[in-house]
Amino acid sequence: MIFKPEFWLRNVLSIDKVFLEKNGIEALVLDLDNTLSMHGNPMEEEGITDWLHEMKALGVKMMVVSNNTNKRVAPLAKKLGLDFVANGAKPLTIGINKALKSLGSEKKKTAVVGDQIFTDIMGGNFAGTRTILVEPFHLEKGVLFKIKRKAESLVFRRDFSNLK
Numbered sequence: 001m002i003f004k005p006e007f008w009l010r011n012v013l014s015i016d017k018v019f020l021e022k023n024g025i026e027a028l029v030l031d032l033d034n035t036l037s038m039h040g041n042p043m044e045e046e047g048i049t050d051w052l053h054e055m056k057a058l059g060v061k062m063m064v065v066s067n068n069t070n071k072r073v074a075p076l077a078k079k080l081g082l083d084f085v086a087n088g089a090k091p092l093t094i095g096i097n098k099a100l101k102s103l104g105s106e107k108k109k110t111a112v113v114g115d116q117i118f119t120d121i122m123g124g125n126f127a128g129t130r131t132i133l134v135e136p137f138h139l140e141k142g143v144l145f146k147i148k149r150k151a152e153s154l155v156f157r158r159d160f161s162n163l164k
Contacts, residue, residue, distance in 0.1 A: 005121045005133035012036065012113060012134050013047050017058055025130060027061035027105035029096055031114030032073055034136035036064070036080065040072070044080060045137045052080060061103040065095040065112075067119060090114075090123035097127060 007023070009015065012035055015028070033039040036048050055062060064084035066073045077084035083102060088095025096112060103110070111130040114120025124131035 002122050002125045003117050004125075005117070005131040007111075007130070007132045009132060009134050011045075011137055013051050014134070015051075015113070015132065016054075020058065020060065023111075023130070024109055025111045026059075027103050027110040028055070028063075029099045029103075029110060029112045029124070029129065030062060030064050030082070031090075031112075031116070031120045032064050032066040032076065032084075033068060034115040035113060035120075035134055037076055038137065042076060044076065048080070052082070056081075061105055063099040063103055065090065065099050065123075067095075088123075090119040091126060093123060093127040096123050096129065100127070100129070 012030070020026070030036060037044050052062070062082055064073060064077045064080075064082050065088040066084065066086055067088050067090050068086060070086040073084050073086040085095040085098045088098075090096065100107065100110060107128045108130070111132045112120055112124025112127065113132045113134060114124075115134055115136045117133065121131045121133055
């Protein structure tokens with residue numbers, strides 16, 4: 001099903017060496033807003049810098065693909081030391097395919113990681129990669145985000161009792 005993630009985790013920090021090895025994942029295509037940083041925030045969430053260092057030490061290839069603009073994505077991606085694709089057009093596969101080519105990674109060993117079903121998860125599923133849905137570090141309060149989350153609940157039931 002195009003709306004269903006292969007994995008569902010509390011947040012990106014739940015991705016660790018054991019998870020990657022168990023699932024044969026060698027590369028991560030990362031969403032930015034509500035995955036590495038709060039939407040619109042120029043700073044990463046607490047723990048992200050250390051997590052990125054750990055992933056890099058493990059040899060995990062990583063790249064940001066965001067639907068946001070270059071003006072938003074470039075400064076934070078640079079600060080995090082990650083290459084990026086802005087205006088990624090998810091759920092279309094344009095940005096994800098650019099990342100796959102740049103990373104030189106196989107689809108079956110790559111996971112698209114993000115907080116939204118209708119962009120990140122659908123895009124990853126359309127591209128033929130693995131998909132990891134993560135919960136945002138903080139819930140957005142805007143009306144648009146509430147509408148998106150409500151619409152998502154129609155296609156994917158979040159049962160937080162099973163969340164790692």
